[in-house]
Amino acid sequence: MNLIQAWNNGPGPSSIREYLILILKGLCMGVADIIPGVSGGTMAFITGIYDELIDSIRSFNGTFIKKLVTFDLMGAVAEPHLKFLIPLLFGILLAMVSVANIIHSLLVNHPVQVWSLFFGLIASSILVVGRKIGNFSAKNIFCGILGAIFSFILVGLIPVTTPDTLWFVFLCASISICAMILPGISGAFILLLLGKYEYVTGALRNPALPENTAILIAFVCGCAFGISLFSRALHYFLEKHHGVTISILTGFMAGAMRKVWPWKDVLESVVIRGKTHVLSEANVLPPAYNGDFAMAVGLMLTGFAIVLILEWISSAQRG
DSSP: OHHHHHHHOOOOOHHHHHHHHHHHHHHHHHHHHHHHOOHHHHHHHTTOOOOHHHHHHHOHHHHHHHHHTTTTTTHHHSSSSSHHHHHHHHHHHHEEEEEEEEHHHHHHHHHHHHHHHHHHHHHHHHHHHGGGGOOOOOHHHHHHHHHHHHHHHHTTOOOOHHHHHOHHHHHHHHHHHHHHHTTTTTTTHHHTTTTTTHHHHHHHHHHTSHHHHHHHHHHHHEEEEEEHHHHHHHHHHHHSSHHHHHHHHHHHHHHHHHHHHHEEEEEEEEEETTEEEEEEEEEEEOOOOHHHHHHHHHHHHHHHHHHHHHHHHHHHHHH
């Protein structure tokens, strides 16, 4: 078996059209990860690739490591779901490189409009994902409410001062990377809450310094450890306790609506390397009816419709 055969044997797209669609879904996830408080996991849910994403992360298992260290290159390529992950990661990175400045500019100059679109997207995705619960039992409803309360409180927390030791950087990385694959919870926001956003991004500015190299190694190791354990745990619960797990994830998205409410007053912020990061804000009622309000409502409806259309297309493809 050669490398091409090993690649083709893995799960993932099988035509140019499917590759392009997967890259486009990666673009959507990348754009979501750029928005503070919005999760790429939410977009994975919206675009119907969440289960595949979790399975693909799990595919980097002990068998893969064994084949890698024994220089079984063909086996190492065939074991993980690279055929799925590489196009998806390409789309995510492409979004971060190409549209990051545009998104940040829109957030600064047209925040209400941007948040309105995402409000509609997430509101609609709550309905779409909620339908997958199947059985709306008292247990599932209770778990959904718990998830919503947890997420609602979490997105309103104020960052704390924490130690700069490597073990804590490792811990923060493990937690924040898990948040990135949870719908409704932003990994970057968790890192900011834990007081390590500036510390880690500062290390990225000059990674050649020995102390910065140590920070980044601890962070990468923490990410690998966290996502490896969490993806397996999440897969287990999705498989064994599907209704409860989907209920909690739906609750996460519902609670996170607090973060994407378009109209808000900033109470406290901090400037990190020329960029303003909001620490505390309060949601307010929209102003009296005007053109901006009408546009915001229109964008909410547009976002709502986009998710329903994507769900319809996804259902049609599944037959």
